[in-house]
Amino acid sequence: MSELLEIRGLTKAYPGVLANSDISFVLGSGEIHALLGENGAGKSTLVKAIYGLVRPDKGEMYVRGHLHEPTNPAAARAAGIAMVFQHFSLFEALTVAENIALGIKGGVPGPDLSQRVRDTANAYGLQLDPERRIGDLSAGERQRVEIVRCLLQSPRILIMDEPTSVLTPQEAETLFQTLRQLAAEGVGILYISHKLEEIRALCDTATILRGGRKVAECQPAELSAHALAELMIGIELTRPAPRLYIPGPVVLSFSGLEAPSPDPFGCPLRDIDLALHGGEVLGIAGVAGEGQDELMAAIAGEIRTAPTAITLEGRPIGGLGPAERRLLGLMSAPEQRIGHAAAGEMTLAENAFLTGRTRQRLTWNGMVRRSTTENFARAIIKRFDVRTTGVETEARALSGGNLQKFVIGREILQRPKVLVVNQPTWGVDALAASKIRTSLRDLAASGTAVMVISQDLDELREIADMIAVIARGRISPPQRNGALSNEEIGLLMEGRDAAHAVV
Amino acid sequence: MLSFEPRQGGPLTQIATPLLAVLATVLAGAVLFAFVGAAPLATLETIFVAPLTNPFQRSELLVKAAPLALIAIGLSFGFRAGVWNIGAEGQFILGALAGGAVGLAFWQVDGWWLLPLMSLAGMLAGFLWAMIPALLKVKTGANEILVSLMLVYVATNLLSALVAGPLRDPDGFNFPESRLFHDSATLPILVEGTRIHSGIPVVLLIGIGAWVLLSAHVFGFNVRLTGAAPRAARFAGVRPGAMVIVCLGLSGALAGLAGTFEAAGPAGQLTRDGIANNYGFTAIIVAFLGRLHPLGILLGALALAVTEIGGEGAQVVHGLPAAATDVFQGLLLFFLLAFDTGTRYRIRVATRRTA
Numbered sequence: 001m002s003e004l005l006e007i008r009g010l011t012k013a014y015p016g017v018l019a020n021s022d023i024s025f026v027l028g029s030g031e032i033h034a035l036l037g038e039n040g041a042g043k044s045t046l047v048k049a050i051y052g053l054v055r056p057d058k059g060e061m062y063v064r065g066h067l068h069e070p071t072n073p074a075a076a077r078a079a080g081i082a083m084v085f086q087h088f089s090l091f092e093a094l095t096v097a098e099n100i101a102l103g104i105k106g107g108v109p110g111p112d113l114s115q116r117v118r119d120t121a122n123a124y125g126l127q128l129d130p131e132r133r134i135g136d137l138s139a140g141e142r143q144r145v146e147i148v149r150c151l152l153q154s155p156r157i158l159i160m161d162e163p164t165s166v167l168t169p170q171e172a173e174t175l176f177q178t179l180r181q182l183a184a185e186g187v188g189i190l191y192i193s194h195k196l197e198e199i200r201a202l203c204d205t206a207t208i209l210r211g212g213r214k215v216a217e218c219q220p221a222e223l224s225a226h227a228l229a230e231l232m233i234g235i236e237l238t239r240p241a242p243r244l245y246i247p248g249p250v251v252l253s254f255s256g257l258e259a260p261s262p263d264p265f266g267c268p269l270r271d272i273d274l275a276l277h278g279g280e281v282l283g284i285a286g287v288a289g290e291g292q293d294e295l296m297a298a299i300a301g302e303i304r305t306a307p308t309a310i311t312l313e314g315r316p317i318g319g320l321g322p323a324e325r326r327l328l329g330l331m332s333a334p335e336q337r338i339g340h341a342a343a344g345e346m347t348l349a350e351n352a353f354l355t356g357r358t359r360q361r362l363t364w365n366g367m368v369r370r371s372t373t374e375n376f377a378r379a380i381i382k383r384f385d386v387r388t389t390g391v392e393t394e395a396r397a398l399s400g401g402n403l404q405k406f407v408i409g410r411e412i413l414q415r416p417k418v419l420v421v422n423q424p425t426w427g428v429d430a431l432a433a434s435k436i437r438t439s440l441r442d443l444a445a446s447g448t449a450v451m452v453i454s455q456d457l458d459e460l461r462e463i464a465d466m467i468a469v470i471a472r473g474r475i476s477p478p479q480r481n482g483a484l485s486n487e488e489i490g491l492l493m494e495g496r497d498a499a500h501a502v503v
Numbered sequence: 504m505l506s507f508e509p510r511q512g513g514p515l516t517q518i519a520t521p522l523l524a525v526l527a528t529v530l531a532g533a534v535l536f537a538f539v540g541a542a543p544l545a546t547l548e549t550i551f552v553a554p555l556t557n558p559f560q561r562s563e564l565l566v567k568a569a570p571l572a573l574i575a576i577g578l579s580f581g582f583r584a585g586v587w588n589i590g591a592e593g594q595f596i597l598g599a600l601a602g603g604a605v606g607l608a609f610w611q612v613d614g615w616w617l618l619p620l621m622s623l624a625g626m627l628a629g630f631l632w633a634m635i636p637a638l639l640k641v642k643t644g645a646n647e648i649l650v651s652l653m654l655v656y657v658a659t660n661l662l663s664a665l666v667a668g669p670l671r672d673p674d675g676f677n678f679p680e681s682r683l684f685h686d687s688a689t690l691p692i693l694v695e696g697t698r699i700h701s702g703i704p705v706v707l708l709i710g711i712g713a714w715v716l717l718s719a720h721v722f723g724f725n726v727r728l729t730g731a732a733p734r735a736a737r738f739a740g741v742r743p744g745a746m747v748i749v750c751l752g753l754s755g756a757l758a759g760l761a762g763t764f765e766a767a768g769p770a771g772q773l774t775r776d777g778i779a780n781n782y783g784f785t786a787i788i789v790a791f792l793g794r795l796h797p798l799g800i801l802l803g804a805l806a807l808a809v810t811e812i813g814g815e816g817a818q819v820v821h822g823l824p825a826a827a828t829d830v831f832q833g834l835l836l837f838f839l840l841a842f843d844t845g846t847r848y849r850i851r852v853a854t855r856r857t858a
Contacts, residue, residue: 300738301740302737302738321740321742322737322738322739322740323739323740324740326740334738336734338732339732339734339735340732340734340735340738341735341738342732342735343728343731343732343735343736344731344732345731345732346727346728346731346732350724350727350728353724354728354735354738354739355738355739357721357739363721366720366721366722367719367720367721368719368720368721368724370719
């Protein structure tokens with residue numbers, strides 16, 4: 001195994017934070033090397049330096065023995081480095097071939113290019129039709145477009161940033177095969193992820209980062225996921241104890257719920273029938289963009305539906321607005337923290353008022369009851385261990401984990417009958433994530449009906465009693481957690497019927 | 504290529520930027536005067552110092568600042584929530600017309616109730632005029648900036664037509680002017696020998712009321728929330744359509760009230776030149792100069808009143824063109840927005856990226 005890329009003592013500081021501190025590692029030819037760390041550990045800064053998007057303050061990089069000092073991504077590509085980003089840069093109105101042509105120097109769409117795309121895709125077992133429009137493709141197919149675009153440039157080093165967050169388990173397995181094939185051909189792959197199981201299954205080596213420093217290098221297959229997680233966060237984690245599942249009466253139910261999407265490329269909800277019981281955690285699995293945002297909007301009351309399509313304790317609420325629903329005990333926490341669940345430029349007290357105003361009686365004759373509101377915010381901060389200087393702090397000054405604790409705590413403290421959360425631990429550090437999961441379980445144990453929408457199947461496996469799958473705006477019938485295999489869930493994520501497909 | 508990176512400014516920059524903008528305007532103005540052949544220092548003295556030292560001009564400051572502040576306070580709510588009413592001038596004219604028409608309808612009828620009735624009529628007219636862009640925005644998505652702005656020209660022509668037709672003074676030798684309002688339809692003068700009228704303390708009260716509304720009332724919270732994070736506002740239960748209607752309606756009503764005050768106060772009758780004097784546009788600058796804050800707006804209105812009065816003085820004393828005042832106010836807005844951008848973003852010349 002010869003050296004493809006060597007990083008020596010790389011350091012990069014941003015005002016107030018040391019993103020990378022003296023990081024060194026070696027990527028060999030044919031090696032799949034994981035960069036493992038929590039959000040904010042410095043993974044992104046490191047690969048951005050390699051890809052020429054960030055200039056390091058100190059340290060050297062060598063590509064096949066030559067000093068590598070890229071000033072822009074074009075220079076990095078010239079050195080044989082390609083990168084597939086977590087967020088795709090594709091034009092939805094153009095075809096696959098046209099998008100690929102745009103990303104290649106001197107690329108012209110036409111039969112030649114289409115044939116090359118087809119050949120490359122086939123050579124790596126990726127199904128891709130060059131003439132289809134991006135807007136019609138699933139997230140997994142879009143990722144294939146990005147990968148093929150990279151492969152057409154015959155890279156020696158391929159950087160993959162959180163590639164499986166948008167994939168079903170089957171799609172992820174296809175991706176792994178492609179990556180193993182590339183490695184067998186001598187390509188070195190830098191694989192960024194925080195999903196431990198897939199790193200154990202795929203990667204030869206792992207560099208573990210914490211707080212901008214390299215804390216360990218290991219062979220992930222030889223360690224347990226639990227041990228990797230503890231290396232990653234630097235403390236011991238406790239797992240929630242298993243619990244008896246005793247569902248109470250139906251609290252929230254949907255019957256024939258239909259809702260259009262406010263986003264032209266969104267996913268309308270179609271004919272959803274679902275019942276949520278008191279005391280249970282219902283997990284809604286699914287890859288991104290399959291109707292989760294629309295479901296959330298329909299539940300919160302941002303989209304109104306037919307009144308009887310949603311009922312809370314038998315009462316039709318589909319036509320009610322968000323404030324009225326909260327008054328009845330239906331609380332929610334959307335995925336996007338800043339700008340949706342909270343206003344970044346407003347203080348924590350004001351953000352506590354945002355959803356607490358009616359149920360917590362924070363108004364008096366139309367005026368904001370300031371001290372009551374501040375007490376409510378203080379209670380959230382204390383009870384959910386939100387690290388902040390006080391209720392006058394702006395929400396955007398909090399870390400992702402702390403703000404998420406605040407947002408979810410704000411809803412839990414209002415004693416909801418139903419709490420619906422979308423991506424509760426997305427972009428949240430492991431310690432906060434573990435606290436949030438525990439508090440959701442505790443809430444269900446106290447009799448509240450909890451619905452967790454998440455793209456992280458491991459998370460749902462950990463906390464959900466029942467699991468249903470959302471795909472193309474429909475939701476499959478819930479099953480006991482554990483009754484469905486990952487493969488069956490994967491088929492449901494693709495919008496197929498597991499029972500039929502398995503046979 | 505320039506790149507803009509957000510940065511945080513303290514409360515000090517909130518106050519510092521308007522002051523810096525005024526300073527830059529003064530400097531740029533001096534250069535401008537030198538170019539058109541006026542003595543820079545003497546002209547600046549006429550524009551900025553004379554209105555503060557001359558007792559009559561000092562009283563005129565309040566007379567000019569009152570309508571500017573009243574309109575700007577109304578506009579500030581919408582501007583915070585991202586509702587852009589650019590047509591306050593039209594709502595102002597409609598308010599003057601409706602209030603004035605009520606005053607004329609009860610010509611020579613005495614009663615304490617007439618002025619309140621005129622004020623209500625003016626507010627209603629401004630409100631209804633603002634409802635045109637509001638409803639078009641909510642029902643069809645029509646851009647409220649364009650619709651409200653276009654309606655200014657409709658309002659101006661309506662004013663011309665009415666003072667030359669139905670509202671014309673029957674004894675006025677066919678001049679396009681209404682009768683002079685009688686005493687019951689005229690705002691009482693508070694200070695002998697000046698034009699300080701009883702509408703001015705009303706503006707002050709409204710300013711304080713708006714401050715309470717913005718900082719302590721649920722409506723003010725919803726306005727600030729909508730401006731800070733529109734999606735979070737929807738999540739909190741604020742209906743975007745209702746926000747458009749309330750913000751445009753409020754600014755329309757206050758502009759209409761300002762119009763009535765102008766007609767029943769300094770103008771004393773309805774004429775095209777007496778009413779359509781661009782207060783509705785100048786108030787936009789006042790709103791931003793005052794940081795969209797009711798108390799800041801009261802100060803901002805005084806500052807703009809200085810340039811209005813000083814500009815008139817400069818026309819008389821130094822023979823500057825009337826457009827010089829407009830250029831001056833334009834410069835002020837320009838510098839204000841430029842310094843705002845400078846404090847809110849770190850501006851860098853970015854190296855070209857080929858991603």
